[in-house]
Amino acid sequence: MCLGVPGRIEEISGNEDPVFVTGKVNFGGVLREVCLAGIKNPKAGDWVIVHAGFALNKLNEEEASEVFEYLRKISEYGHDELGEEVKTD
Amino acid sequence: MKYVSEYRDRESALEYAELINQLVTCEWNIMEVCGGQTHSIVKYGIDQLLPASVTLIHGPGCPVCVTPVEFIDQAAAIAGIENVIFCSFGDMLRVPGSTTDLLGVKAAGGDVRMVYSPVDAVQIAVGNPDREVVFFAVGFETTAPVTAAAVLQAEHLGLENFSMLVSHVLVPPAIEAVLSSEECAVQGFLAAGHVCAIMGYKEYEPIAAKYGVPIVVTGFEPLDIFEGIYMCLKQLEQGRADVENQYLRVVSREGNQVSVELIKSVFKVTDRKWRGIGKISDSGLMLKEKYSRFDAGKKFKVSTHEVEEPEICISGEVLRGNKKPGECAAFGKECTPEHPLGAPMVSSEGACAAYYRYRYVRKDDE
Numbered sequence: 001m002c003l004g005v006p007g008r009i010e011e012i013s014g015n016e017d018p019v020f021v022t023g024k025v026n027f028g029g030v031l032r033e034v035c036l037a038g039i040k041n042p043k044a045g046d047w048v049i050v051h052a053g054f055a056l057n058k059l060n061e062e063e064a065s066e067v068f069e070y071l072r073k074i075s076e077y078g079h080d081e082l083g084e085e086v087k088t089d
Numbered sequence: 090m091k092y093v094s095e096y097r098d099r100e101s102a103l104e105y106a107e108l109i110n111q112l113v114t115c116e117w118n119i120m121e122v123c124g125g126q127t128h129s130i131v132k133y134g135i136d137q138l139l140p141a142s143v144t145l146i147h148g149p150g151c152p153v154c155v156t157p158v159e160f161i162d163q164a165a166a167i168a169g170i171e172n173v174i175f176c177s178f179g180d181m182l183r184v185p186g187s188t189t190d191l192l193g194v195k196a197a198g199g200d201v202r203m204v205y206s207p208v209d210a211v212q213i214a215v216g217n218p219d220r221e222v223v224f225f226a227v228g229f230e231t232t233a234p235v236t237a238a239a240v241l242q243a244e245h246l247g248l249e250n251f252s253m254l255v256s257h258v259l260v261p262p263a264i265e266a267v268l269s270s271e272e273c274a275v276q277g278f279l280a281a282g283h284v285c286a287i288m289g290y291k292e293y294e295p296i297a298a299k300y301g302v303p304i305v306v307t308g309f310e311p312l313d314i315f316e317g318i319y320m321c322l323k324q325l326e327q328g329r330a331d332v333e334n335q336y337l338r339v340v341s342r343e344g345n346q347v348s349v350e351l352i353k354s355v356f357k358v359t360d361r362k363w364r365g366i367g368k369i370s371d372s373g374l375m376l377k378e379k380y381s382r383f384d385a386g387k388k389f390k391v392s393t394h395e396v397e398e399p400e401i402c403i404s405g406e407v408l409r410g411n412k413k414p415g416e417c418a419a420f421g422k423e424c425t426p427e428h429p430l431g432a433p434m435v436s437s438e439g440a441c442a443a444y445y446r447y448r449y450v451r452k453d454d455e
Contacts, residue, residue, distance in 0.1 A: 003283075052207065
């Protein structure tokens with residue numbers, strides 16, 4: 001139900017009323033018009049997570065490799081070496 | 090990056106599984122709240138790569154599954170009214186009510202349509218000014234903003250022929266309901282990533298502190314889930330009970346304020362009955378008075394009555410995480426995805442349907 005699919009905004013269809021702002025979003029080659037009413041300052045080129053035709057949030061590309069970096073850290077340094085480091089953003 | 094296939098890398102998944110094996114020193118029970126995560130776990134066999142001492146308990150996080158029978162009956166009654174176009178997400182169409190489901194109404198001549206988005210239902214209302222268009226609004230906090238946007242669009246367009254039957258539910262009260270139950274065996278949680286994409290995770294901090302359970306906001310791809318499980322187990326092994334965020338690429342602590350404002354402007358919190366669980370205080374959303382003209386429940390007076398679940402069905406136990414689907418006598422016999430007795434067999438994200446699809450072995454195949 002809470003399925004969210006990442007896609008890249010190709011173009012914004014502007015509307016004076018923010019609740020009607022949409023964008024053409026590219027999902028691996030498939031284009032679909034998506035409601036952008038929930039995104040602050042959406043721009044072409046932004047990656048968003050789309051659920052039920054609505055962009056939930058922008059995707060933070062800088063954090064995209066974190067799952068691999070964390071794996072590398074615990075593989076290299078071991079479980080205890082992470083020590084008291086609490087992983088929050 | 091495509092932000093999908095990378096997170097299904099087999100070698101990294103096996104590496105995580107091995108590290109989890111090394112980390113764990115005793116028995117732990119972790120609940121994944123979201124049905125989407127249950128689906129991934131069963132589909133990719135993530136639970137089978139974990140040590141035997143780690144049990145994943147499947148939580149109540151499938152909105153389709155927890156929508157009360159009375160709402161399904163109300164939906165079916167409204168959908169059967171002449172001149173109504175009834176719009177719903179696809180997975181609600183086969184949820185059994187007390188006498189029929191929405192597909193049954195469609196087969197009997199009702200105009201029931203599957204839509205991808207509530208805003209598509211608004212466009213159907215624009216294109217059919219002589220018909221009444223009703224949207225069945227189910228879902229967690231993930232779905233509530235787009236439903237709210239649909240209401241605001243209908244208002245701004247001055248639509249008189251659009252309304253919705255709202256059955257939105259909220260995750261934190263359900264987690265508290267699980268934790269406050271006497272039979273609760275859950276020691277840590279994976280929180281639902283896309284719910285937190287909207288809401289952030291501040292509201293989970295008091296829950297983690299009050300009940301002494303770690304809560305890790307987790308994504309949906311296999312590596313997300315492995316990392317979330319690792320982080321949760323690490324907290325358990327260290328005796329910590331914090332809220333942590335695995336799903337950094339999508340979730341921030343504050344959430345998406347623009348979407349939260351959409352929800353707040355249109356909905357208010359209300360008590361809600363959960364199928365298989367019962368009434369949970371402040372666990373649902375309903376339209377504010379200002380938008381009550383869009384309330385299909387008020388617009389179409391249809392009578393429904395309290396309904397008992399089939400006795401053989403243990404969906405309540407499954408939804409509370411007390412039993413696994415295979416422990417049900419009806420599983421794979423009287424109850425299949427084609428003829429579901431209880432809601433967790435209906436939605437592909439329901440625990441029973443996931444087990445049936447990926448785990449079910451017929452006796453004569455063994």
